[in-house]
Amino acid sequence: MSSSSESLSTAFEKATYDKVALHLIPFLFICYILAYLDRVNVGFAKLQMCSDLGFSDTAYGTGAGIFFIGYLLFEVPSNIILSKVGARIWIARIMITWGVIASMQLFVSSEPIFYLLRFFLGVAEAGFFPGIILYLTTWFPSEYRARMVAWFMTAVAIAGVAGGPVSGVILETMDGVGSLQGWQWLFILEGVPSALMGLCVLFYLDNTPDDAVWLSAPERELLTKRLADDELRTASEGRPAYTVRDAFGMPEVWMLSALYFSIVMGLYGISFWLPQIIRESITADESLIGWISIIPWLSAAVVMVINGVHSDLTGERRWHIAFSCLIGSAAFALSAMPFAGGWYGIAALSVATAGIMSALSCFWSLPPSILAGSAAAAGIAIINSFGNIAGYVSPEMAGIIRDATGGRMSPVLALFSASLLLAALLTLLVSRGEGRNRSPQH
Template sequence: MPHFPSPRTSPQETAAFGKAARHLIPFLFLCYILAYLDRVNVGFAKLQMCSDLGLSDTAYGTGAGIFFIGYLLFEVPSNIILSKIGARIWIARIMITWGVIACLQVFVSSEFLFYLLRFLLGIAEAGFFPGIILYMTLWFPSGYRARMVAWFMTAVAVAGIIGGPVSGSILASLHRIAGLQGWQWLFVLEGVPSVIVGIWVFYFLDVGPAHAAWLTEAEKKVLTESIAEEDRVLKQNRSTHHTLKDAFSSPAVWILSAVYFSIVMGLYGISFWLPQIIRETITTEVSAIGWISAIPWLAAAVVMVLNGMHSDITGERRWHIAVPSLVGAVAFSLSAMPFVSGWYGIFTLSLATAGIMSALSCFWSLPPAILSGTAAAAGIALVNSFGNVAGYVSPELAGMIRDATGGRMAPVLALFSFGLFLAAMLTIYVTGRYIRNVPSVAFQVQDP
């Protein structure tokens, strides 16, 4: 099984990595909040948009999920371009274009336009998340990475905490203002900030530690030597792949893709359908739906950070992914029971959301353990792209099942439960067979 012990650090190294984290993580956190809001705010728009446009649950599910088809087709080339030209230019491009397209959803007037703009939004956002994960490998070695990724990925939970009340308030307070429906205002007001921050990215992000004017020369030396030492050790290991071809031919990469696919099934089940579940079981008032929807994400934000920190402290990855996945599977199974609804349902869905996000916070420590160089860029993008096909499959299947069963949600929740159980089993398998021989690296950089 993989074992990455918490790094033994000098005071200088601790200070350098701490400074890098304080500078980068809050900004990347903001970027990902905006990305996730623009990706999933359609779940709140559904509360008004479907009735306005006459969309069925299946049509909504297709439109929500078709985002990931565009995302999949352009993910790998986008991430390879990022690795060649640098994060500052490419991530700025990604954010500006997705913000513009998010705003253009105000013009949706038919099923076709809904599908088209969601597809274009996926193309625009392709490369953002794996690009950020790759960017973090330039700054943080494996002993720090799960903690950094956990903090970064709490943006998904915070997007739920903030996005729910904000989206609900927009729908309730701006409905039919200036000739626009509430869902149209939602797309505009949550799309414009992405354009603004995208411009900011160009001036804020550096290519790597060696180019960071806000670091001292000693701090640059600490960070660059730590990253270089880890890369050297990984390249010496026979199970680590270095070429673009190896990224696509590695069985471990495809199994990790399946793990991510299974977890993401549940993630987007919550993201796209939670407002509807609340509407059907607790209240129809859109503002209240927004506030209630924040509860599962609040629980997830706390638990996922604790899980990521404990994983780094102990150096253990396998069970910090598998156990949360199993907890999420059990919670989804319980929420599918007919006697579990209303506030009891919110409790079980909170457990499921916490399990999903905790597993994800540690998952992204695994791909860099088997890949390096160009293969890392392609492999991380491949895992994220294939896994995110679940972003299409999840809402599409949910909509079809609901239309076929008269609007029942229990079979959908059972599907998400199975996905998380499969993720746990595959995690145990892949970490035992393919990643167990990756060496541990204790980073100790002496005073310059």
């Protein structure tokens, strides 16, 4: 009888979390696809914009990366506001403003305007990703989080899968329509949906399980109890409830920031430069470039989910992150070799992308375990915002290196390889002493 009751309880819990995941993850997934696409579609716009406006690779790298300066400055306050007013209102505000500013990039006519609009796009989007990570912790206990984050973060890969062909087609078919260039239409047609989705957030998202009318009373009770039990388990492991100020002074927060920085160097290397790499090594056809760019991102979408699920099942985080970074580092190094051009290079970059995304799918299961209460919002935002400085450094350094070496990509790929190698070493250092059978919060 006891065994039967336990079996029913387990089945009810699984059904409840499946229901929550089905309600939240696809919707947040679409939101993140739009966010990431608006952030990195400048990589496709570059194929026309830089020649139209006379921008150098360094100017492009600066504009692509300056997004993250605005992101850095407003990430922490944005995430703290979200923790106070709730995800529904604040995520809607973020999406509407970034959609408007993303569309306004059609007015780029000089380097200063390019830099200004990219900066304000970063300001507008600040708080979205870490806010969602924080939001998921109000619904899912630790043992579910890596797989939920992995599914959510596949949006980055799917943005590459869907965004590549769409961007390529827009550039090719809309060029000259209505006296606008293809790259201007690209910003309009990929920016407006974000603002419209922001309006949908106001009617769809619930701040907490207690607000969810689509859940039954027993389901809400289960979610609340499991989250409370998770907090008690965290407290029993000796983690104090840090304040927001404490978060800024914690060495672990800055170590994780450095680790995230190293991974993100490679992520935005792929995001901002993949179309250019394909143009220089395979084809100049813009529509075909979009279709070829699917390959690395589709590979990453599959591998990162497998890695996240396996990490949850085993309770192991350290080597799931470190090994992924090592694989990515080796693949970048291979892609930098003289013989690894063309399709061989795309194959190597596909492995590198899969390594990067697999590491990220497990990485975000770690920070929520460091801080509790209001400090969690600040801690996650600190790690994400300072780690994302790499989003500025990566395209900036790549542009400078290419201008200094006559447009060579090999030194840039070697830089990304070194960054991921450092990420692997930092993972082993910051997670030293972690047990294999621990839950995701460790």
